[in-house]
Amino acid sequence: MTQISENPYFKLFSKQKENQYKVAQTTYNQRIKKLNALQRAIEITYREQIKDALFKDLGKPKVESELSEVYQIIGDIKYIKRHLHRWTRKQKVRTPLSMLGSSSYYIYEPKGVCLIISPWNFPFNLTFGPLISAIAAGNTAIIKPSEMTPNSSALMATIIKHIFDEEEVALVEGEVETSTELLKLPFNHIFFTGSPNVGKIVMTAAAKHLASVTLELGGKSPTIIDKTANIKQATKKVVWGKFLNAGQICVSPDYILVDERVKSEFIDSCKQWIEHFYSKEPQQSNSYARIVTPKHFKRLKSHLDNAQTLNAKIVVGGKYDESNKYISPTIVTDLKEEASLLNEEIFGPIMPIVSYETIDNAIDYINSKERPLALYVYSKKKLFINKVIKNTRAGGTCINNNVIHYANHNLPFGGTNNSGIGKSHGFFGFKAFSNERAVVKQHFFGAAEFLFPPYTSFKEKLAK
Ligand code: NAD
Numbered sequence: 064m065t066q067i068s069e070n071p072y073f074k075l076f077s078k079q080k081e082n083q084y085k086v087a088q089t090t091y092n093q094r095i096k097k098l099n100a101l102q103r104a105i106e107i108t109y110r111e112q113i114k115d116a117l118f119k120d121l122g123k124p125k126v127e128s129e130l131s132e133v134y135q136i137i138g139d140i141k142y143i144k145r146h147l148h149r150w151t152r153k154q155k156v157r158t159p160l161s162m163l164g165s166s167s168y169y170i171y172e173p174k175g176v177c178l179i180i181s182p183w184n185f186p187f188n189l190t191f192g193p194l195i196s197a198i199a200a201g202n203t204a205i206i207k208p209s210e211m212t213p214n215s216s217a218l219m220a221t222i223i224k225h226i227f228d229e230e231e232v233a234l235v236e237g238e239v240e241t242s243t244e245l246l247k248l249p250f251n252h253i254f255f256t257g258s259p260n261v262g263k264i265v266m267t268a269a270a271k272h273l274a275s276v277t278l279e280l281g282g283k284s285p286t287i288i289d290k291t292a293n294i295k296q297a298t299k300k301v302v303w304g305k306f307l308n309a310g311q312i313c314v315s316p317d318y319i320l321v322d323e324r325v326k327s328e329f330i331d332s333c334k335q336w337i338e339h340f341y342s343k344e345p346q347q348s349n350s351y352a353r354i355v356t357p358k359h360f361k362r363l364k365s366h367l368d369n370a371q372t373l374n375a376k377i378v379v380g381g382k383y384d385e386s387n388k389y390i391s392p393t394i395v396t397d398l399k400e401e402a403s404l405l406n407e408e409i410f411g412p413i414m415p416i417v418s419y420e421t422i423d424n425a426i427d428y429i430n431s432k433e434r435p436l437a438l439y440v441y442s443k444k445k446l447f448i449n450k451v452i453k454n455t456r457a458g459g460t461c462i463n464n465n466v467i468h469y470a471n472h473n474l475p476f477g478g479t480n481n482s483g484i485g486k487s488h489g490f491f492g493f494k495a496f497s498n499e500r501a502v503v504k505q506h507f508f509g510a511a512e513f514l515f516p517p518y519t520s521f522k523e524k525l526a527k
Contacts, residue, residue, distance in 0.1 A: 067247070072205070075233055076248045079176045079203040082230040087173045087201045091151050095144055097198050100226045101191065102140045105133060109222055113187055113215075120186070120212035122353030122388070127308065132187045135470065139192055142472040142489055143199045150199075150493055158503070165505045171497035173201035174275065175251030180242055180265065182257045183209035183355055184311045184410075190219055193254045193277075194232065196492030202252070206234040207242050211355050250274050252496060256313075257281075258408070259433075259481050266484075277485035277495045279313070280478055281408050284435045286316040286465065287425055287451055289442035290324045297441040297463070298332035301414075302340060304439075304465035306392045309352040310412040311359075314437040314459070314466050317409050320425045323418035330394060330416065334379050337392045345391050346384060354388040354411060363390055363411040366404050370415075373399045380412075422447060426454045433481035434458075439465040458482050 067073055089097075105113065110133060117123040117132060153168040177197050181190040190208050197204045206223065208216040216236050223234040235241055246253070246268035255265040256279040269276045288297060305316050321329050341348040354360040364383060371377070380393035393413045398405055404415045419425040429438070438457035442448050448462055458478035459468045468474055475486035485495050 067249075070244055070247055072235065072245055072248060075205065075229060075235075076176065076250075078230040079205065079233070083173070083175045083203050086203050086231055087175075089201055091148050094147065094151075094199055094201065097226070098140050098144055098195065101195065101198070101222075102137060104222050104226060105187070105191070106137050108225075109218065112218055116212075116214035116218045117186070119214040120183070121308070121311075121355055123308065124350050124352065126350075127352065131308070132185060135185075135188045136191045136195070138470075139195050139472065139488070139492075143195060143493065146490065147199050147493075150490060153502075162503070164507045165503050167501070167503045169499050169501045171200065171493065172500045174496055174498055175202060177202045177204045177252045177254060177496060178245055178248075178250040179204055179206045180245075180253070180255045180257065181206070181208045183211035183215075184308060184313070186212045186215035187219065189256050189279075193256070193487060193492065193496075196487065197254070197496045198232070200493050200496035202496050203230070204232050205245065205250075206232070207237065207245055208234065210236070210238045211359075247271075252276070254487075254495065255279065262483075277477070277487060278483050279476075279485075279487060280436065280481065280483040281313045281410070282433055282435050282478070282482040283317040283408055284314060284437040284439070284457070285429050286319045286439040287422075287441065288319060288321040288325065288329055289422070289440070289444065289447050290322040291443040291447070292325070292441035292463070293443070294325060294328050294332050298329060299336050300464050301439075301441075302333050302336040302392070305414050306337070306341070306351070306412050307466070309354060309390070310414075311352070311355065311410055312466065314469055315410070316414070316437075316439055316465050317435075318405065318415045318417060320417050320419050320428065323420060326396075326416065326418045330378055330396070333394060333414075337379060341392060345380075346382075346387065346389050351392075354390060357385070357388065359411070360385060360388045360390070363409070363413060366407075366409065366411075366413060367393070367395075369403045370395050370398060373402050375399070375402060375404075422450060426451065429455050434479045436478040436482035437461070437465070437468070456480075 114125045114128045117128045153170055155168045158165055158167045179193045208219055220234045223232055249272040252275045253269050254277045259280045262278045262280045266276055301316055341351045345351045375398045376396050378394050378396050380391035382391040390412050396416045398415050434456045436458045438455055438460050440448055440451045441463050456479055461468050472489040475491040476488040477483045477486040487495055
């Protein structure tokens with residue numbers, strides 16, 4: 064068995080371990096200063112370079128990069144700066160009469176040395192998002208971004224080096240082996256964003272040290288379309304949510320459950336919006352992203368091949384260009400239950416449609432699968448919407464919209480079971496990186512005197 068001191072990241076980890084109490088004792092103002100430095104770097108110094116890196120890695124349209132990466136991170140920082148003072152204060156609570164003579168409060172203290180492992184689909188947002196929470200809570204952090212987006216990872220390394228000493232925040236670039244080595248170290252908290260399968264590996268590694276974890280995972284997020292839904296408005300949102308970043312979004316509507324009475328109207332309307340958003344030739348559109356790597360392209364192409372082998376119908380799109388990692392916005396119907404598109408997270412621009420006869424059928428279908436990160440429902444009927452929400456479980460839900468719950472800093476973001484453990488964003492992100500430490504302060508002798516032996520009456524004790 065190799066010694067922990069032989070781990071390639073042991074030295075870095077040890078430096079942060081030693082430095083953690085100094086970082087933990089930073090004042091509110093000192094933490095704000097660090098957040099300001101990060102904000103300046105993203106908002107001003109590196110803004111154009113961020114968009115260039117994202118274009119190189121993902122072909123991400125610049126407006127999309129502004130909205131979903133730059134703007135989102137800056138929004139996160141501003142929100143935290145507005146509330147941090149309140150969160151870092153003593154949180155006073157009532158003390159029961161039986162503890163007369165004492166007062167009680169709890170504080171959010173930093174967890175310590177944290178590991179942040181992030182994915183490739185929103186490389187900046189999903190790396191800096193948790194980092195902002197870690198800094199706000201007073202932690203040190205080692206970051207391991209995804210190897211799939213090398214331009215973004217290299218730029219993030221530059222930004223981190225520009226702002227932080229490595230004994231406070233360090234970024235380590237590398238592949239799976241790098242994560243594997245890092246996961247052997249006894250971090251106090253691990254914040255992982257990625258697939259459920261790797262989430263299980265992370266949780267197993269964390270268990271060895273009883274490190275706490277936040278797991279932001281993925282899965283198949285369903286969308287339910289009721290017959291009363293405003294189809295034109297619903298499809299506008301579904302098409303936007305599904306094909307944004309070429310479907311490579313954790314909260315993307317993975318598959319559609321549509322009332323069979325409005326199925327053809329739904330498909331026709333989706334077709335119109337696809338043309339409207341991306342033209343008849345989406346490959347030429349400046350608003351449409353590419354698949355991240357040839358490997359991911361092949362995975363998506365094999366979904367389409369599998370569907371066709373099982374006689375499914377491609378009713379929209381289905382075009383691709385391997386040399387350009389391009390797959391057109393695609394809609395597939397008539398899928399057999401064993402089709403891979405209905406069993407694996409798609410994470411790409413392919414939208415399977417399944418029709419249902421009754422809402423009970425749709426709910427049973429959802430509950431027969433793993434619990435999703437998001438569930439979307441489109442309907443004009445309150446009863447219908449409530450029935451769906453009460454009879455299913457999901458990390459988050461939008462009613463008559465999709466994806467946008469991610470952008471509200473006041474809401475907890477995360478999954479449940481297979482789609483994640485723990486929450487992030489705003490206060491919930493700060494909490495993920497904090498330990499709630501309970502404090503009772505004894506001021507003077509009180510009813511607690513009952514506790515001490517000998518167990519005679521209170522009257523007798525007072526007499527002594
Ligand atoms: P991934 O799980 O393959 O990789 C995520 C990170 O883990 C990367 O940094 C990678 O290097 C590392 N990693 C990969 N295999 C590993 C292993 N065996 N041991 C240790 N580390 C390993 O995920 P991905 O392909 O980068 O991202 C797509 C997945 O992430 C999808 O499932 C998506 O739904 C999910 N996701 C979730 C959220 C969320 O906030 N809940 C956001 C984005 C993506």
